[in-house]
Amino acid sequence: MTRTARLAILLVAVLLLGTIGAAAVLRAAERSGRRDQEQAGGPPVRTGAVSLRATAAHSRLLVRNLAWGPHRDEIATAPADRPNGPRTVSGVKCLRFHAAAGTGICLQAVHHALDDTYRAVVLDSHLRPRHAFPAAGIPTRARVSPSGRLVAWTVFVSGDSYAGTKFSTRTAIVDTRTWAIQDNLESFAVTKDGRPYRASDINIWGVTFADDHRFYATLASGGQTYLVRGDVTARTLTTLHRNVECPALSPDGSRIAYKKRVPGASPDAPWRLYVLNLRTMSETPTAEQRNIDDQALWTDNSTLLYALPGDYGSDLWTVPADGGGTARRLMASALAPAYLR
Template structure:
């Protein structure tokens, strides 16, 4: 059974905030269930989850970090005791966005053995998480409330941490913005969905302002971002750095849902994938040709799906009952 089309339900960030708030409430309501050993649930097996590079995929299963074999992703999975709402890993470094209390959240940087390396509070509801290919930089996005310039009363905060030096960008709103080749300032600027290039300096993200959403390219050293293209959200850079998977609002209207698409960075040509369900996720590249992403069933259950990045083929269920996929291959 294919997941529902959720274009209208996820069409605005405000709805997402409500849903994430529901997740937070769910953590409180299901506190007793946390005591159950994760490895005893479903198809989970014993073993140790590690972020060491190898032929495995990292996911979240029943709110816990889990790993599956890349050759048998729908098979038995190893589930840890580490709880996360969002996760990503690269080069033996992980980022976990997790609940602290019922209504507060933390960013936790994990080492290869899932030991916390750095932990700090974030002022909002977790939404996106990424790690640079080298494992040096981690990025996160949260929803926050109370910004008076937003009609819905909320906005986003996107931060970046250098795990080597401890240098932190608390919000990309501190960076200088170049829009259409000219310096740009506006109180309503928001960022989300960072993805890193291999040089540990360049990155891509989404910037919204004045009712429009842009793909931006950032420079950490220069502390600048520049707009590249309209209607690009939640970018994910391919392993070779030549393409960006993203969600493209249908008719440039998020209320109509999103189409999972791929942008050629050199030509700016867009290819739509064969996934026609509305994908409200930051897709992950499993390899140079394949994308993985989360869709939810009518009952809210998440499943990880996959589709070719070149527009061919058809979507395939990859990992049932899981979300937040991250490849661990070297």
């Protein structure tokens, strides 16, 4: 065999081995990617345009995507009737998020060399920033009024959990037409049990809007929590019911879903999910028996949506609001939902 023939055979062998090696690497990468996706418990994730406008044909569910990968923490959308179908991610990262009528509120961390700061960003229907406000602490709650005009957010100024008593919150409301901000609802006049009330330990959190003037929230003072009805224009808060935290108003405005501290529960897991009838002030426990540390969302007038710890941070669960039925997991690896109808 000539020297030229031997070199040709060697070259073919090298190319063949290289092709086999490259194919093996690609197959391993594909298997690894599939395993990562399966471990995240989520569907395929793809990039694309995400809108905060509902369409006549399909309702959509928006969430903070918690599946592992380069798109973790991005706002994602999926069909409301197929929440575990493919997710379209937006590229916009939020710690807390909510949206309604083409307006979004996104609470973000701003990373610096020595520490992080936080901001509240109002988004347009294409998730583009309209206006940003500094946030005084760690984001925890966010809501948009049904018309999209008002946005609200709550942050922890000190502490990072509602379970204990050593925490302080700051809640703000912004009018997106004028950019006027109520940067601390603790400055509102409080009426408690029919009388004016003042105290140095008042905390307000968990706004849920009825319209562009009225809202509900939690007021804490003296070791007690209360459901309060608020008026943005009059700058007032009026107590309605005790032992209510993180209220969520039903679409028809008749009931409040909330987390309630129950006797005998662990101090680290004290809450169960209840529903309050605003006309009769009667309480109904839901069938969800686990600890709920979230501000629930109504999917319609009969069903509640809320977060529970999951393998990759949080999963979304639903339960009937009337106390019947059973809880079921709706969506894996997701947090901070909003429905576009």
